[in-house]
Amino acid sequence: MEMQEIQVEPEDKKAEEDEGARGPKPEDKKAEDEEATGPKPEDKTEEEAEPDHYTKLSNPTENIYSETYYFQPDKTTPSKQPGGNVRLYRAGCLFLSLLCFVLLLTIIILSMKLQTGSTSCSEQTLDAGGRNPPTCSLDQCRVDFPDVLPRHLGCQQCSNGWLTLGRSCFFLSTFRLTWDQSQKNCSSRGGHLAVISSRTVQTFLTKKGDLKYWIGLKNAGTSWSWIDDEALQQSYWSEAPLDGDCGILSSSDPAEKNWIRASCQASSYFICQLQF
Structure with a gap:
């Protein structure tokens, strides 16, 4: 092993x-x-x-x-807007201030001129002795100052109830009087019975009236003459003038032939005339 x-x-x-x-x-x-x-x-x-x-x-x-x-807000626009509004507001205030100043200055100048004009008128109404000059009737002033009176009364307007034509005022009565009474009534108003010196006046009074009115036309014996002793030049006798020694304008007839004769003792409406 x-x-x-x-x-x-x-x-x-x-x-x-x-x-x-x-x-x-x-x-x-x-x-x-x-x-x-x-x-x-x-x-x-x-x-x-x-x-x-x-x-x-x-x-x-x-x-x-x-x-x-990109997301940052625009800060410039809000800052400019208030500034623009302020400038616009200041400009508006300045303009209104200047306008008020000009208006105030204008009022002051007009007031001074008005006071000066009133003073000069007051001084002219006084004579050399500081007394008011003697007054006279309208007819006497028209005779004594034929050129001065129209110049001073050129801007005068007719009173209420009077009609204006050129440089004359006419009053159409609504009541009746004799011719002599009508003349006295017109004299108390500062005028006289109407004298129709032109075709314009004749047409105007015919259109404005609708009655029979005494006018300042009267028979002086041998001829017709006006109240201001002006001889009758242009006449508008109707075809049937009737009889009488005072003249009447019949506004219901055509303006070419609407004068009629009437007795001065008859009562009729009348037309007064005031020249300025």
């Missing part, structure tokens, strides 16, 4: 071989898994642990400013 050599291996080596046959230990396997999968989430760095919205700060600064520029 042959002798077989039996080699006895050390126990330590044997133990290692046994462990190699059983595979790696759990601790070693766990370490290998951690190395393969990488670090755990809790092993992240401090910078990586920050929230995601902080990662935008890593973009270049010029990109941030470019984005904020």
